[in-house]
Amino acid sequence: MARCSLVLFLANGARAWAPEEELVALHGASFAAAEPWEKVKRELHRSIAASAPRPAGAAAAAAGVAAVLAASPHALIVFQNALYVFDDHRDAKKHKPHYLFSTLLSILARAPLPDVVAAWDAGATGQRCEKLPAPCLAIAKQAGFAARGVLVPNPYFAHVGEWEKRCAAWREAIPAWPARDPRVFWRGSVKPGCNPGNVARLAALTFTAARDDLFDVRATTLDAPDPNTCAGFTAAMRALAAHSGAVRGAFVNASDFGRWRQYLNLPGTMGGSYSRNLNWLWPMRGVVHLWDSPAVEWYYPGLKAGATHGVVGRDFNAAVAALDGVRADAALEDRLRRGADATFRAFGSGGGLERYWRLAVEGLNERFRAAEVLGDDRLRATALRRVRCAGLRRVRWVDPAGPFYDDTPGSGHPVAYETPGPRDPLLVACLNKNV
Structure with a gap:
């Protein structure tokens, strides 16, 4: 029986599943009936709103951007469709941030992203977001949705175009259903x-x-x-x-x-x-x-x-x-x-990953106004005032032709952290912050 x-x-x-039960508790009973992407967007916007209050004015928005930049080992910046971190980026040698940044670079190459600034937790639990300034990005939350932080795709897709090609090759090679092992695999x-x-x-x-x-x-x-x-x-x-x-x-x-x-x-x-x-x-x-x-x-x-x-x-x-x-x-x-x-x-899929990243950046900017701050000379200067300009690093692919992923965990290093050139737009803006 x-x-x-x-x-x-x-x-x-x-059948009960803990994350579904938590989502109903957070959003109400009607949440379960919504379409899949609508539910994803609702939780994204809820987590963004729960991160911190919306800045009450332009000066507060600039101060919020400055607070994220002050957490330089954990900060990332998209400015004029280029990606930046700082030289004290704590996980520079690990493969996970390399893959995460490869994902972002591949999305930037498809179509521009708005300017955005965020802290990020390179771990797999999201626990650093409890102590980092908002907005803080996490690839998972060990304790569930209510934990602080904004979820983003994990890094192991790497380059979204390359991911699509890998998946297509895997799917093409799958045997017919009767020939497959019926046991549960792990x-x-x-x-x-x-x-x-x-x-x-x-x-x-x-x-x-x-x-x-x-x-x-x-x-x-x-x-x-x-x-x-x-x-x-x-x-x-x-x-x-x-x-x-x-x-x-x-x-x-x-x-x-x-x-x-x-x-x-x-x-x-x-x-x-x-x-x-x-x-x-x-x-x-x-x-x-x-x-x-x-x-x-x-x-x-x-x-x-x-x-x-x-x-x-x-x-x-x-x-x-x-x-x-x-x-x-x-x-x-x-x-x-x-x-x-x-x-x-x-x-x-690559398209799904890109769609969510764009929704996330749009939602973060609507709440925290980083694009507004970075796009305004006065506000940008305020946000950059305490930034050590020599510490800026522009993230680039080691080889723009690829590969952007290494199947051996821990070996993939597809990006480089380069000192910006004298005409780099963010370096120029940083150097001119007091002008």
Whole structure:
């Protein structure tokens, strides 16, 4: 009887999912009935408005821009369709900001973006936004939508045009449905920390240990958390921590994900989202299952459990019942496949990423008025007054012809941080701020 109830919930799209419940609490019951892009825009505008009050006048707007620029390790600037950071940019050597800036440069190349100034959190939890000046951009919020910060796409798409070509090649190579492995697929690592991501991953690995006919959820590297110091361990998790060989699996390239029919997305090892993995799942013309977690990304308002994805939690029997229900119900399986593919086309495609970035910049400027400040000689001089002009760096591609992404995580460095030339418009404006 429990199995039938769960399958009915999935079929009706009514299975509870933490982010959906939070969005209804934030926006009201009518939110659930809105169209996907409309829901995404509503949450974007709510998060922008919740970040800080709208400046009460031009002088206050200039002061707000100055406050963001003062947080120079975390500040980014778009000025006259060029992208800038500062020389103390704290994550300059890491690949994530390289990919994020590659995304922005590729959008700037398609069509100009308005001037904008923002702080940004290069982490995967959004927690820095609690301490940085508004507006602050985050690629995920570990604690849910109500946390401070404005969500933007994660960096792993890199160049939006190159992303479109990669996805087209992957989708073209996907085998016919009958030839694909029907088990639920996941590959990743488990680390020893007691954070929610590692604990969730270990819990999911126990599913494979118990039912490898349903689950192909395996760890490429597994250094299990200590069950004596970490909370939430079941007997199955304790057994697996001691004898993990049965759930080890070889690394699989994203280009080969199409060999499976169903996919599981799990929280990151640090407990936030796991954006890079999920980017690769939506294009694969299969069924996507999300681990029930409060962590959210920018397009989650456009998702609906039972329509765009399934929901899996750490309860093994419920997970098995849910997957049995999908496999036994061809109409449900087809709806989830079509829902995942629609999610990719709407939000995960290059055009979807660009659309959202432009909506975000428009919303930020409407609230915080950075374009107005940077476009006015007097206000711009006020905002730049305390800026160390020699610290400005213009972000450029290392090679404008590409590649803009490296499939080896941690190796991609497609952008360079260059000292602006003497005629660079932002450097000239900065040097002339007291004239």
